[in-house]
């Protein structure tokens with residue numbers, strides 16, 4: 477976005493394209509500017525996130541896959557994405573919803589991808605969950621320690637690599653060994669994960685995106701609470 481551009485004069489559809497391009501080019505300040513302009517136009521924080529940032533990251537992902545972009549460029553794009561997310565985070569969390577449950581979330585061992593996990597955290601917080609984010613590259617012991625510390629209703633694990641996703645099973649087995657498995661609802665996600673895989677590793681559900689994570693967590697929590705009171 478060049479400095480001469482007056483964002484306020486641009487159609488929203490075109491502004492979205494500009495944001496995607498700025499994200500692609502790793503221009504964090506410009507992405508933030510674009511996000512603020514969408515919000516000024518009364519686009520909801522959720523639509524700004526999905527149509528502005530996530531859609532932009534999809535383009536980055538496709539070009540990374542096709543060998544058009546490389547790690548340094550993708551890192552810059554990820555930084556720009558995070559800068560945009562930082563603007564939206566408080567707005568998404570600002571629903572005033574009372575705390576409806578607790579979650580521990582982390583990316584599994586060997587994996588440093590955290591954008592999707594951070595998005596899930598933001599959406600879950602926005603839905604009224606208290607979320608303890610234990611970050612990236614977590615081995616089973618770290619997940620287990622966090623569960624002991626926070627006694628969450630929900631455990632979320634993220635993996636973006638086919639080489640790291642099997643580690644989710646190691647974590648679930650660790651929980652079983654420690655007698656913790658039945659205490660938490662286990663949700664798994666990340667681009668290579670799917671429902672049959674979630675079942676195979678002993679998770680309760682696979683969630684394709686952050687909003688599915690919210691609805692799934694709420695639904696499974698309700699089932700669990702009904703079972704306790706029945």
Ligand code: B12
Pocket residue numbers: 530533534536537538540541542547548550551554581586587588589590591592593595596631632633634635636637638639663664665666667668682683684685686687689
């Ligand atoms: C950004 C990115 C990076 C950045 C990460 C920056 C960061 N801070 O996260 C950097 C440059 C560091 C990186 C590094 C690497 N990457 Co990378 N990366 C990506 C990229 C382009 C986008 C991922 C992303 O952020 N997407 C946007 C978010 C919003 O989507 P998402 O993560 O899928 O999350 C959503 C859902 O999946 C779900 N979800 C995610 N987690 C969870 C968790 C729970 C509990 C729930 C319920 C839901 C959920 O909800 C989220 C929000 O809606 C993907 C391409 C892709 N298509 O995924 C490749 C990709 C994942 N990377 C890939 C590779 C190969 C690598 C490297 C090995 C490259 C290298 N040669 O070094 C390294 C590995 C580093 C490591 N050890 O982890 C491959 C993986 C291939 C494979 N089959 O395993 C991909 C698919 C690209 C490709 N096609 O080649 N990467």
